[in-house]
Amino acid sequence: MSxxxxxxxxxxxxxxxxxxxxxxxxxxxxxxxxxxxxxLYIVYSLIFLLIAGFEAMLMRIQLAVPDNHFVSPQTFNExxxxxxxxxxxxxxxxxxxxxxxxxVPLMIGARDMAFPRLNAFSFWISAFAGLLLYFSYFxxxxxxxxxxxxxxxxxxxxxxxAKVFSPGxxxxxxxxxxxxxxxxxxxxxxxFVTTIVCMRCKGMRFGRMPLLVWLYLVTACLVFVAxxxxxxxxxxxxxxxxxxxxxxxxxxxxxxxLWMHFFWIFGHPEVYILVLPxxxxxxxxxxxxxxxxxxxxxxxxxxxxAIGFISLGVWAHHMFTVxxxxxANTFFVFATMVxxxxxxxxxFNWLATIWGGKLIFKTPMLFSIxxxxxxxxxxxxxxxxxVAPFDWQLGNSYxxxxxxxxxxxxxxxxxxxxxxxYWYPKMTGRMLSETIGKWHFWLFIIGFHLTFDFMHxxxxxxxxxxxxxxEANRGWGTLNMIVSIGAAIQAISILIxxxxxxxxxxxxxxxxxxxxxxxxxxxxxxxPPPDYNFAVEPAVNSRRPLWDLKHPDDPDSDxx
Amino acid sequence: MARHWWVAxxxxxxxxxxxxxxxxxxxxxxxATPAHSIFDLSMxxxxxxxxxxxxxxxxxxxxxxxxxxxxxxxxxEPPQIYGSDQIELSWTxxxxxxxxxxxxxxxxxxxxxxxxxKPKNAMNVTVVGHQFWWxxxxxxxxxxxxNELHVPVSxxxxxxxxxxxxxxxxxxxSFWVPRLAGKTDVIPDRVNxxxxxxxxxxxxxxxxxxxxxxxxxxxxIRVYAQTPAQFMAWVRQQQQPAQQSFPGDxxxxxxxxxxxxxxxxxxxxxxxxxxxxRDGPDLTHLASRQTIASGSIPNTPANLRKWIEDxxxxxxxxxMPAMHLSQHDVDAVAAxxxxxx
Ligand SMILES: [Cu+2]
Ligand SMILES: [Cu+2]
Numbered sequence: 001m002s003x004x005x006x007x008x009x010x011x012x013x014x015x016x017x018x019x020x021x022x023x024x025x026x027x028x029x030x031x032x033x034x035x036x037x038x039x040l041y042i043v044y045s046l047i048f049l050l051i052a053g054f055e056a057m058l059m060r061i062q063l064a065v066p067d068n069h070f071v072s073p074q075t076f077n078e079x080x081x082x083x084x085x086x087x088x089x090x091x092x093x094x095x096x097x098x099x100x101x102x103x104v105p106l107m108i109g110a111r112d113m114a115f116p117r118l119n120a121f122s123f124w125i126s127a128f129a130g131l132l133l134y135f136s137y138f139x140x141x142x143x144x145x146x147x148x149x150x151x152x153x154x155x156x157x158x159x160x161x162a163k164v165f166s167p168g169x170x171x172x173x174x175x176x177x178x179x180x181x182x183x184x185x186x187x188x189x190x191x192f193v194t195t196i197v198c199m200r201c202k203g204m205r206f207g208r209m210p211l212l213v214w215l216y217l218v219t220a221c222l223v224f225v226a227x228x229x230x231x232x233x234x235x236x237x238x239x240x241x242x243x244x245x246x247x248x249x250x251x252x253x254x255x256x257x258l259w260m261h262f263f264w265i266f267g268h269p270e271v272y273i274l275v276l277p278x279x280x281x282x283x284x285x286x287x288x289x290x291x292x293x294x295x296x297x298x299x300x301x302x303x304x305x306a307i308g309f310i311s312l313g314v315w316a317h318h319m320f321t322v323x324x325x326x327x328a329n330t331f332f333v334f335a336t337m338v339x340x341x342x343x344x345x346x347x348f349n350w351l352a353t354i355w356g357g358k359l360i361f362k363t364p365m366l367f368s369i370x371x372x373x374x375x376x377x378x379x380x381x382x383x384x385x386x387v388a389p390f391d392w393q394l395g396n397s398y399x400x401x402x403x404x405x406x407x408x409x410x411x412x413x414x415x416x417x418x419x420x421x422y423w424y425p426k427m428t429g430r431m432l433s434e435t436i437g438k439w440h441f442w443l444f445i446i447g448f449h450l451t452f453d454f455m456h457x458x459x460x461x462x463x464x465x466x467x468x469x470x471e472a473n474r475g476w477g478t479l480n481m482i483v484s485i486g487a488a489i490q491a492i493s494i495l496i497x498x499x500x501x502x503x504x505x506x507x508x509x510x511x512x513x514x515x516x517x518x519x520x521x522x523x524x525x526x527x528p529p530p531d532y533n534f535a536v537e538p539a540v541n542s543r544r545p546l547w548d549l550k551h552p553d554d555p556d557s558d559x560x
Numbered sequence: 561m562a563r564h565w566w567v568a569x570x571x572x573x574x575x576x577x578x579x580x581x582x583x584x585x586x587x588x589x590x591x592a593t594p595a596h597s598i599f600d601l602s603m604x605x606x607x608x609x610x611x612x613x614x615x616x617x618x619x620x621x622x623x624x625x626x627x628x629x630x631x632x633x634x635x636x637e638p639p640q641i642y643g644s645d646q647i648e649l650s651w652t653x654x655x656x657x658x659x660x661x662x663x664x665x666x667x668x669x670x671x672x673x674x675x676x677x678k679p680k681n682a683m684n685v686t687v688v689g690h691q692f693w694w695x696x697x698x699x700x701x702x703x704x705x706x707n708e709l710h711v712p713v714s715x716x717x718x719x720x721x722x723x724x725x726x727x728x729x730x731x732x733x734s735f736w737v738p739r740l741a742g743k744t745d746v747i748p749d750r751v752n753x754x755x756x757x758x759x760x761x762x763x764x765x766x767x768x769x770x771x772x773x774x775x776x777x778x779x780x781i782r783v784y785a786q787t788p789a790q791f792m793a794w795v796r797q798q799q800q801p802a803q804q805s806f807p808g809d810x811x812x813x814x815x816x817x818x819x820x821x822x823x824x825x826x827x828x829x830x831x832x833x834x835x836x837x838r839d840g841p842d843l844t845h846l847a848s849r850q851t852i853a854s855g856s857i858p859n860t861p862a863n864l865r866k867w868i869e870d871x872x873x874x875x876x877x878x879x880m881p882a883m884h885l886s887q888h889d890v891d892a893v894a895a896x897x898x899x900x901x
Contacts, residue, residue, distance in 0.1 A: 073774050073876050153771045159748060160731040160773060165691075250748035256732055257747065290627070296643035321734060321745045321769075323752035326674040330667050337659045341652060348651040351620055358638045359628045369624065376616055380609040387605050387662065389598045389669045392742020393587040396734060396769045462585025462738040464769040467777030471856075474765075475583045551637075559642055 032116035033531055034101050037123050039427060041098025044127055045091045050498070051134075052086035055079045057491055064484035066472040076468035077151035082133070084154030085174065088270065089181045090130040092412065096277040097122075097188045099419055100216045102427065104192065106522035106529060107210045109201025109538040114194035118187050126184030129177045136173035150174035153466060155267065156237075158248030158259035163241050172241065175234045182231030189223035192216055201521075202539035207301075208560070210520045210543065211294060214301050215280030218308040219273050225312060226269035233262035257322060264315035272311040275407060276304065278415035279346060282368055285422050286350050288518045289365035290357030293556065296349045297543060303342035303349075310339045320388045321395050329388045336386035343379055347372065362516075363437035367418035370445055374410030378403060381456070399459025405452050417444070417497065424501070425515050429527040430508030436500040443493035450486025454479050519544035584765040587738045591764065591785075592714075592756040593721075594673050594741035601669045608662060678723055682755070683712060687726040689733035689746035689768070691879055692775035693841055693854040703798040704829065706841030707854045708782045712791040714757035720788070721757035731773060737766030737783050745770055758785035767855075774877025780855030801832030802844045802900055815896025818889045827880070830900070840880055847901040853878070864894040 031037060059079050062070045071079065101119065105112055113119045136149045150170040152161050161171050196217045200209065209217075237259075239245035246252040248259045287294045294300060316324060316332040350372060359365065381403040385391050394400060417440070424432050458476040470476055514523040521538055522529070523546055542548055542556035583589070590596040688695040697704050711722040726735060728748040736743035740756040758764065768779035786794060806812040816833075819825070825835035831844040846852075852859050852867060853875050866873070869890050871880040885893065 073777065077771075077774065077776075151774075157732050157770070160771075165731055165773065253749070255749070257750065291637050293640045293642055295641065296648050299643065299648050321743050322747065323744060323750070326670050329670050329674070333666050333670070334663050337663055341655045341659060344655045345648070345652060347616065349648070351616070351623060352641075352644075352647070354620070354623045354627060356638060356641060357627050358633060359624065361628065372620060373617060376613065376620075380613055383609055383662070384602070384605050387601060387666045389666065389673060389742060390602045390605055392744075393595075393598055393602070393738060395743065396736075460587055461583045462587065462736075462766065464736065464767060466771040467767075469777055474585065554640075556640075559640075 030120075032112075032120045034105050034113045034116065034119060035427070035529065035531075035533075037119050038098045038100075038102030040123055040127075041094045041101060044123075044130070045095035045098060046498070046501075048086050048090040048130060049095075049494070052083050052091060053491060053494060055083040055086070057487060059083065060484040060487040062468065063470075063480050065481065066470050066474070066477045068469055071468070073468045074148075074151060077153075077466070078149040080466055081150050081153055081174070085133065085150075085177070086130070087408070088154065088274075089178060090126075090133070092274045092408070093181070093185055094123075094126055095416060096219075096274065097126075097185075099281070099416075099423070100192060100219075100277060101188075103423065103522060104195060104213055104216055105199070106426075106525065106533055107213050107520050108196065108199060108204055109521050109534060109540070110195065110199040111533050113191050114199055115191050119191050122184045122187035122191065124184075125187070126181050129180035129184065132180065133173055133177035136170050139169065139173070155263050156259075157263075158237070158254070158256045159250045161237060161241075161259075162249055162251075164251075172238070175237055175241075179231055179234040179238075182227050182234070185223050185227045186231070189220040189227070192220035193224075196220075201534075201537050204540050207298075208540060208543045211283035211297070211300055211304075212277075212280035212520075214304055215276045215283070218304050219276045222269045222273050222276075222308055222311065226266045226273065229262050230266035233259065233266075236262075257319075260319055260322060261315070264318040265312075267318060268315040269311045271404075271407065272307060274412050276307070278371070278412045279304070281415045281419040281422070282350060282371055284518075284520065285364050285368050285418055287353055288422075288516050289360045289362060289368070290354050291360070292353055292357040293544065293547075294349070295352035295355075296345075299345055300349055303345040306342040307339060310335065310342070314339060317386055317388075317391070320391045333386055333388050337383065340379065340383055340386075347376060347379070362421070363432070363434055363441060364418045364422040364516075366438075366441045367414045367421065370441075371411050371414040371418065374406055374414060374448075378406030378411055381406065394459060396464055397459035398463045398465055399456050401465050402452050402455035402459060405455070410448060410452060414444075417441075420497075420501070422516065423522075424504070425511030426522055426525075426527045426529070428505055428508070429511050430504050431511050431515060432500050432504045432508060436496060436503070440493050440497045440500060443489055443496065447486045447489030447491075447493055451483050451490060452486070454482045454486070458483075514546070517550075519547040519550075521545055584763075585738045585767075589739055591760060591762070592740040592758045594754075594756050595739055597669050597672060598742055601665060604665060605662065608658065612658075678755075679719070679721065681719060682721050682723040684723050684725065685709065685711070687724050687735060687746065689726070689728040689730075689735070689772070691730050691773050692768075692779045692875075692877075694735075694779075694781060695729075695841065698795070701795050701799060703795065704831075704842040705798060705845065705849070707780075707851065708784060708849050710784045710786060710791060710794050711758065712788050713759060713761050713785045715759065718788060719757065721755050723755045724753060726752045726754070732770050733768045733772050733779070734770035735766070735781065736769040737764050737781055739764050740766075740783060743769045758783070761785050761787055761790075765855075775854075775856075775875055778854060778856035778875065780851075782851065782855045797848065797901075798845055800845075802830045804832065806896075806899055809895060809899060811892050811895040812899045813896075815889075815892035815894065818885065818893050819896055822883060822885070824883070824893075843897060843900060845900055846897050847899065861894055861898050864897055865890055868893055868897075 028036060058071060062068050062076055148170050150173060152166055152171055159165060196213055236247040240247055240249050246254040248254045248256060250256050283294055283300060314332060314335045316328060317336045320329055385394055385403060421432050421437055458479050461476060463470060463476050511527045513526055525533055542560055544556045548555040548557060588599060590599045684699055686697040686699060694707050696706065696709050712720045714720045726744065726746045727750060728746045730748060733746040734743045735746055740758060741754060744752050744754040762785055764783040764785065766781040768776055820834055825837055827837040827839035829836050829838060829842045849859055851857060857863050857874060870882040871878045
């Protein structure tokens, strides 16, 4: 490709003369480069993924057989609190912010995020929040005693979090960690919105932005609206605990239901904050490996924006059993069901993108296909849960646990893996090993389905979530054993993945600019891209600038 | 009717069939009207979602096989197609129609379960959730008991649905007996209601479904549905004050003294005695119950002794403290409690 080669030439001439002595640690600690910060986010989340995965394994050992005594009740309650909190706030959000940080400026032809220092601040404050949460293991009950982690559950329902029911400081570690992580997330969101609105290169109108960028735009807007109430609620809770406020203190006229509203008005959009970037990955990867333009770009954008708005009005489907009354329940049933329409549009458009293509089953594509099937199933069990009376049975049972893990693991984590295989070459200049990748993929799929397909059934048989053990006569034993075996297989597959990341960094095949023959701007830069990304600000005429370069006789710009 | 959809028989036989006894909390083995209407609705929802799944997954599988790149394919890119208004319109409109249909059916069940007036012949129970046990009060009969809920069966000939009025003394709990009805949260400083009408006598198991602290897992619920005659017999027996003289059992008489002279009375009620505490379960007829500790421990003399000696050894995190009684006193109190039928 002629342009890229031309860019290389410019890179040479602009390379700084006489390099300064480089201090790696100082460089990474003080960096404000969006690519480095992106990688920091990603590495940080991977470490927490291993920790939270380990917690999940301990829980699965405990539940594998009835009446088990592997961990104490208190430890189990701490484990599910830490697992949930970590996965949502210190794995899911930061890993997606990490990819966004890395990719968004490159995809819109910018040299950095709009506010590089705010970017560094957002990362470090979130990172500190994660460490603070885990420091509870040492400091939870005060430094003189052994610590204890919070055990209030990841949605920390009031008044269990009140001083009387949760004495000591472990709950405060939880509250402060969520508060600080919230500040970090809001900072990152400000940055994404400003970057996307203000820093697009010449010719990149809103209607030409890669879908991934659109999805990050909507995600960032949701972070504003959803994370702010949660962050505020942490302040209110702390006032309750230390200054005698009574927001959630039911013994003094406060309201337990108020906390539920605060939490779920965050909690539901949070699901979309996590899943929209995954949709973004899918919307970039599936077309490239189908060798076709995305089908129905305007509808995809419209559906994204619709999901963003509707997701703000469905939170009380987490509260169907609270007794809000028949009218409120009916309203939230409707709002929740409606969201399946734009979501359906997305699935159908991905399907139509595949239709008539020339499919190449490299690892990124394999994970994307798994995503499509698993997201479909997770969406359908979501429809079941939106039927309020059905939810009166299924809510807070293992069916719900299976449902949201289908979305979080089956859809989102699968797409994150796809994104790793797809963009790792850009980030490091090396390909991830395809052979190890296939092992990772198949073990992960087998483990995932053993665990989460079978996990639905104990829910149907009356097993509630968050129980540290169960009696043998309930008939849940065999199913739980299968679930635990699946979890072990998933754990192995994730270790294989970690090995692949390290191994390929040193031994991987060189990637070159554009290993997948792709179409968006990030592939026009070297791998890894130089600090300034683009020596010359790019200019685009269509949604797929590199397609236009590669097919000058048949450019996209003719069709848009 | 939803009941006659073709998947209903398959799913029902898979989950319910032989397995009633094996799965005592199976939501697909409904035994009261609320659970039944949810079951019917769920069969409709399952068939619709299964239909959607088969269609989409089928198309997807077909596309993956049909459009895979084959060895020897040319290097040409396939034709680029950017969209199609008609097709996209169709997969917007059809889902909307499905949503409207599902919504209307759902709304009917919600209104039919939650928005109906309480019949006059209802049997009322007040449920109070505690960390980690259930208090049941029968205002019509002046009875207080714990953890084991006795209700009359309700038949077409003799309808007598049970109405629960629920609140919590501490944190949020949730009352869930899957074969009778869906769950309803039990929330402090708030009153919720629910109802069910078991059609057949039997023991229905359930448990707390909202995480409420250390022993959430063992906060079980046992509902005994009895024929009206049996139920009334149980009511009359529970209405008696506690037994106070133990002619053949001096140890029990001694145990009564120990109980009445210890802090037990600050937390437990034994009707007709000085014990009027309300922090723990009512013990007036403790021996008539099959379990203690919210259904998680069989009510045997040996277990009672162990419990009184050190409750948190049996149930870590329980709110009953160990009272540090001598071995002899423990035996005596246990003997006393065993007499409280
Ligand atoms: Cu939700
Ligand atoms: Cu409870």
